[in-house]
Amino acid sequence: MARRVVITGLGILSSIGRNLPETVESVLASKSGIGILQHLDSPHKDEFPFAEVPWSNKQLLELAQLTDSLGYSRNSLLGMIAAREAFLHASLDKLPRLRTGLISATTVGGMDRCELYFNDFITNDSKNKYIDVYDCADSTEKIADLLGIRDYITTISTACSSAANALLLGARMIRNGQLDRVVAGGTEALTSFHVNGFNALKILDKVPCRPFDANRNGITLGEGAAYLVLESEESASIGGREIIAELAGYGNACEAFHQTASTPDGKGAFLAMERALNISGINSSAIDYINAHGTGTDNNDIAEGLAIERLFGEKIPLVSSTKPFTGHMTSAAGSAEAILSILCLTHEIILPNLNLKTPMPELRFTPVTELIHESDVSTVMSNSFGFGGNNTSLIFKKVSNPKFQIPNTK
């Protein structure tokens, strides 16, 4: 029997909050983080809305209590702040060290500095301290250094499912007895690189994204970071700490169809969800809520919706996409949405799919559009699907005695 994997710490920084308490306030008020770009200098700033973290790099440095002597990308700063919140939330700073790993995810690493200084990199030495922050591992090593994590570190990049795969790997390493604790999640800063790239693919909506709406027209890009502390049950029992939830299942599948499109019937999505159910040993009828990938693109929402219908048959769980809250946080989406899914368990709520006016005629189910309180929710699924058909589903379960306290980390 494999070890159970439980969650003891959460940390999140996004357009809807600097930390977990602010995030909880925003979701309970159904408050979206989507708005006008303030910090990224993009020629598309008036054309599309974005879910930008409302703090400049200077403010983020202050939040992280750092000076820029080493050269920090925005990507690293976001990651360091969120990972530290999770680490402190789990009281890992106060406990004897067990074998601890950091598994971090990102899609373009320190591109936020690289795209600004690319010309300098080629022509002069003025920005040399930012050259080595370009790659994906830089933010991971900065987080590991901040938290003193040494036993295992790595970085995953599977496009928009990156952070879900970080959680999947962390859970596997704990189940297999390779590590006792893992800080896992993802970080992503908004970049012109992404804005231009997604614009070239013509999948940015000119209004805030409308997942599962008949008139949906693309994604709204977001940014931020989110990390979870995963532990074996044995490790989590040390120090009288509260267990927030259990990571009960995970499934990874590849669409193997097209670099940027799903099969019309969502084969990869179906397989990822089915594998997560199989690993967890949970029957599909026991899933109460699905936090869908639900990007708001034509292709994703129909493929994901049909896959959900096919897998769950007559008993389709409550479904919503929370991307209208946070925007699409790309490589951080998997861990951010894992946290939002877990908040449903701890707060007994179901989060609404904001901006949904006209349900899709192709689907038999309609996502939840208003926040549901006092929901009897005990098992949730969180989907993350990426370019290249890298699809991952995670399942979280309520623990029997959740005396969950929102930490005062403000």
Next chain:
Amino acid sequence: MSVFINGIGLISPQQTADPALFLPDVMEYTADYLQVINPNYKEFINPIAARRMSRLIKMGITSAKIALADAGCQMPDAIITGTGLGSVEDTEKILTEMNAGEQLMNPTPFIQSTYNTISSQIAITLKCHNYNSTYVHRTFSFESALQDALMQFEEKVAANVLVGGIDEMTWNHLQITRRAGHWKTDPVNNLKLLSYHTPGAFAGEGAAYFLLGNERCLSTYSTLRDVKTIYNREKATHVEDAVKTFLSANELDVNQLDAVILGYNGDSRYDGLYDQLGSGIFRQTQQVWYKHLCGEYYTSTGFALWLGANILKHQLVPAAVRFNNLNPDRLQHILIYNQYQNINHSLFLISR
């Protein structure tokens, strides 16, 4: 349970693309960095699909197909890739356009710049819906991919796993990273790499895919026993101790090693770490080096694993890779040790 290396595809600056050959001739270059010898990609990839692919993607698909054919495997149970930098060429294309103030119109470079493109293009080529992931952590990229693969076998969810390490170098990227002190500033004769005694490594590139299986077969090269990464930012780790701990975890002693493959890259600031081991715990061991043949890159241990696996299969240490001359009378166990700037260290153990 044993894991076997049953097929290898390696595209490198040496003539390695044909798995039937084991370093028949060594290629000598005088260059700023080593580039791979491109095979005829049309033999491996549909020409219509290949036209839109950047070189890195073609290297990846081709080396993966060679590994699968070498092992006689059609459909792996997982595809896992390590790449430190992903598609540098596509990323630079986009940055150059952005730098010129142009709005990106063609989405192809953007799509290909995503780090997971190689793994997913291999999956598309094979129509493989199984587990698929990509690791992107400097000189831990290929190592993490292998660790994930080994865990797939432990979990008993896979019988065959395709796992690779792949990186490319471009002229632009070389110039930029030279500014950060990674590379030598002048051209290098690869076969004389250790005669320069100057700071900076000698850059290269390559694509190595391995088909790992849970059963020995006719094409088996060796077993892959263990892979470990050590993050050593504070320089607190004593490498000799780390090697001993790694070996004893695998119930081996240093004097049971028949060869050790070391990651000498010509950087006078860090090669001393290998010298210390060479004159210390490995002084009675056949020492082997390889980066004069492929250059330094984040996934160069793919070349080292190809080399070690072939040494065990052919029971031969080619003269071109011998660092000392002990002529071991048998070749049973090989350790690979690599480090980059004394921060990221990795260890591999393979046995016959």
